[in-house]
Amino acid sequence: xxxxxxxxxxxxxxxxxxxxxxxxxxxxxxxxxxxxxxxxxxxxxxxxxxxxxxxxxxxxxxxxxxxxxxxxxxxxxxxxxxxxxxxxxxxxxxxxxxxxxxxxxxxxxxxxxxxxxxxxxxxxxxxxxxxxxxxxxxxxxxxxxxxxxxxxxxxxxxxxxxxxxxxxxxxxxxxxxxxxxxxxxxxxxxxxxxxxxxxxxxxxxxxxxxxxxxxxxxxxxxxxxxxxxxxxxxxxxxxxxxxxxxxxxxxxxxxxxxxxxxxxxxxxxxxxxxxxxxxxxxxxxxxxxxxxxxxxxxxxxxxxxxxxxxxxxxxxxxxxxxxxxxxxxxxxxxxxxxxxxxxxxxxxxxxxxxxxxxxxxxxxxxx
Amino acid sequence: xxxxxxxxxxxxxxxxxxxxxxxxxxxxxxxxxxxxxxxxxxxxxxxxxxxxxxxxxxxxxxxxxxxxxxxxxxxxxxxxxxxxxxxxxxxxxxxxxxxxxxxxxxxxxxxxxxxxxxxxxxxxxxxxxxxxxxxxxxxxxxxxxxxxxxxxxxxxxxxxxxxxxxxxxxxxxxxxxxxxxxxxxxxxxxxxxxxxxxxxxxxxxxxxxxxxxxxxxxxxxxxxxxxxxxxxxxxxxxxxxxxxxxxxxxxxxxxxxxx
Numbered sequence: 001x002x003x004x005x006x007x008x009x010x011x012x013x014x015x016x017x018x019x020x021x022x023x024x025x026x027x028x029x030x031x032x033x034x035x036x037x038x039x040x041x042x043x044x045x046x047x048x049x050x051x052x053x054x055x056x057x058x059x060x061x062x063x064x065x066x067x068x069x070x071x072x073x074x075x076x077x078x079x080x081x082x083x084x085x086x087x088x089x090x091x092x093x094x095x096x097x098x099x100x101x102x103x104x105x106x107x108x109x110x111x112x113x114x115x116x117x118x119x120x121x122x123x124x125x126x127x128x129x130x131x132x133x134x135x136x137x138x139x140x141x142x143x144x145x146x147x148x149x150x151x152x153x154x155x156x157x158x159x160x161x162x163x164x165x166x167x168x169x170x171x172x173x174x175x176x177x178x179x180x181x182x183x184x185x186x187x188x189x190x191x192x193x194x195x196x197x198x199x200x201x202x203x204x205x206x207x208x209x210x211x212x213x214x215x216x217x218x219x220x221x222x223x224x225x226x227x228x229x230x231x232x233x234x235x236x237x238x239x240x241x242x243x244x245x246x247x248x249x250x251x252x253x254x255x256x257x258x259x260x261x262x263x264x265x266x267x268x269x270x271x272x273x274x275x276x277x278x279x280x281x282x283x284x285x286x287x288x289x290x291x292x293x294x295x296x297x298x299x300x301x302x303x304x305x306x307x308x309x310x311x312x313x314x315x316x317x318x319x320x321x322x323x324x325x326x327x328x329x330x331x332x333x334x335x336x337x338x339x340x341x342x343x344x345x346x347x348x349x350x351x352x353x354x355x356x357x358x359x360x361x362x363x364x365x366x367x
Numbered sequence: 368x369x370x371x372x373x374x375x376x377x378x379x380x381x382x383x384x385x386x387x388x389x390x391x392x393x394x395x396x397x398x399x400x401x402x403x404x405x406x407x408x409x410x411x412x413x414x415x416x417x418x419x420x421x422x423x424x425x426x427x428x429x430x431x432x433x434x435x436x437x438x439x440x441x442x443x444x445x446x447x448x449x450x451x452x453x454x455x456x457x458x459x460x461x462x463x464x465x466x467x468x469x470x471x472x473x474x475x476x477x478x479x480x481x482x483x484x485x486x487x488x489x490x491x492x493x494x495x496x497x498x499x500x501x502x503x504x505x506x507x508x509x510x511x512x513x514x515x516x517x518x519x520x521x522x523x524x525x526x527x528x529x530x531x532x533x534x535x536x537x538x539x540x541x542x543x544x545x546x547x548x549x550x551x552x553x554x555x556x557x558x559x560x561x562x563x564x565x566x567x568x569x570x571x572x573x574x575x576x577x578x579x580x581x582x583x584x585x586x587x588x589x590x591x592x593x594x595x596x597x598x599x600x601x602x603x604x605x606x607x608x609x610x611x612x613x614x615x616x617x618x619x620x621x622x623x624x625x626x
Contacts (some may be wrong), residue, residue: 001369028598030603030621031599032623033593033594033595033623035594062595065593065623065624066623067620067621067623069607069620073610075619075620077623077624078623080621080625105619132596144615144616167372185578185579185581185582185585185614186528186581226531231582231585234552234555234556234581235552235584235588237585237588278555278588278592280588280591280592281556282555282556282557283556283557283558283587283591283597284557286588286591288592307412327518332591332594332596332597332598333596335594364594366594367595
């Protein structure tokens with residue numbers, strides 16, 4: 001009965017989302033793109049050294065995308081996504097995900113201002129995470145002088161994460177300074193410097209006795225990233241992004257079984273290499289692969305041994321993952337889709353080890 | 368035969384034969400040629416006979432055919448076809464690469480000859496097409512553009528399509544080859560020929576640089592990933608092209624997500 005109520009609420013919300021978006025976009029110069037998808041999905045995962053588990057079900061999704069040029073040379077865009085997952089094999093669970101965003105671009109001769117915002121949410125939770133609401137916002141100033149190869153930009157963004165059933169509610173602010181450099185259309189470079197702060201409103205900080213103090217968790221994040229993207233011939237494109245992030249946090253954790261306070265448990269240095277390769281030899285076929293490698297080094301967080309005791313060594317986690325999408329269409333309305341996501345983590349703490357693979361296959365229809 | 372005494376410092380040192388001058392005289396317009404003139408002519412003919420194969424068939428090209436494993440029949444046939452084509456005004460260097468390629472791949476004489484004949488026919492047809500359009504002579508003077516036109520014909524692109532592209536290049540002759548590469552890629556990607564030609568016309572009317580033409584395919588592919596119908600994307604591209612000077616701005620205006 002509860003499940004049916006939730007499904008009903010989600011359907012009402014879906015209807016409101018799309019009605020609002022379609023009505024708003026009716027007068028557009030370019031018609032909106034609307035895509036409905038139906039997939040079978042299977043997730044297999046294993047944590048620590050436990051036996052793998054599998055659950056599966058169906059996914060129903062809808063997407064609406066619309067962008068229109070404005071009279072002053074800018075544009076206005078609106079995007080909405082709704083996905084509902086109903087698992088009935090292995091577990092019985094209903095997950096959902098919604099996202100709506102708007103963006104306005106205002107050109108200023110050789111520069112441009114972009115203002116945007118949106119809302120990500122999940123009413124029932126998704127992927128093992130509890131339900132949440134995350135409004136976000138962004139404002140940026142971009143140099144778009146096509147006569148120059150080097151084009152700097154500055155962006156401010158933030159979000160507010162609200163999780164009714166979990167304690168990681170937070171407010172996040174970040175500034176990003178970047179430079180785009182286009183040596184040619186075949187190769188483009190980007191350098192990014194970011195600095196941000198995340199304030200947690202409910203995250204518990206402990207004292208040495210294991211009691212919760214009234215202190216608040218604050219994370220300070222700095223990162224530098226280098227990206228190259230471009231074209232391989234006429235039908236392939238690629239992107240490689242290498243980033244190093246430093247998190248300085250006052251968070252701690254209390255390991256009750258050994259009465260141990262693990263101070264500074266979340267400060268870490270992360271190296272991440274992400275890539276994307278896309279290939280579309282003709283309009284019927286699209287292939288995209290996005291592998292990534294990550295290495296996290298925690299400065300003071302203890303790696304635990306098999307019994308859950310601190311090992312005296314700092315936690316290190318190596319992650320290898322990838323996502324894949326292939327779709328085929330004969331008429332660019334009806335698509336056959338296969339997609340997958342997988343990741344594996346290796347750490348010197350058995351509790352951090354694990355892997356998962358999600359496989360989905362289905363159909364999409366685009367208006 | 369005439370014998371003449373040779374005298375040196377007043378002394379008779381012998382006799383020598385003198386070739387009958389009458390035999391050596393050749394009749395030329397206005398009279399007979401003298402011996403030196405005849406010798407000069409004879410030497411010139413010999414020299415030209417030696418040099419001319421080098422001029423018509425530069426040493427490396429002739430040797431490639433001669434040094435190949437082809438039979439004498441096909442060596443001669445290929446050389447004759449090449450000679451006739453050059454006499455017909457087709458640049459030799461545009462045909463020589465085909466011969467080199469065939470020999471390097473170990474193709475038989477019949478195959479190489481067939482390819483050469485076919486290539487010559489395409490070059491002649493390309494020439495006719497370019498000459499039939501106002502301003503097409505400019506492209507004919509550029510060997511690379513001429514060869515490119517022949518390549519388009521061999522790829523199955525029709526005379527009408529080529530004429531449309533050439534006409535669209537009236538204000539941007541130097542971008543002809545870039546435009547043809549874009550067109551060939553659009554139809555290879557299976558966009559309709561009608562829409563592809565309209566894109567080419569719009570691109571050549573716009574401020575987009577030829578280096579950025581490849582970005583048009585990139586935008587079509589990104590639109591296809593977002594499940595925007597390619598024909599719809601093509602219309603958006605054509606509509607917005609007059610207002611932009613680079614593909615990044617084009618993407619921003621017509622894709623609903625900036626990838």
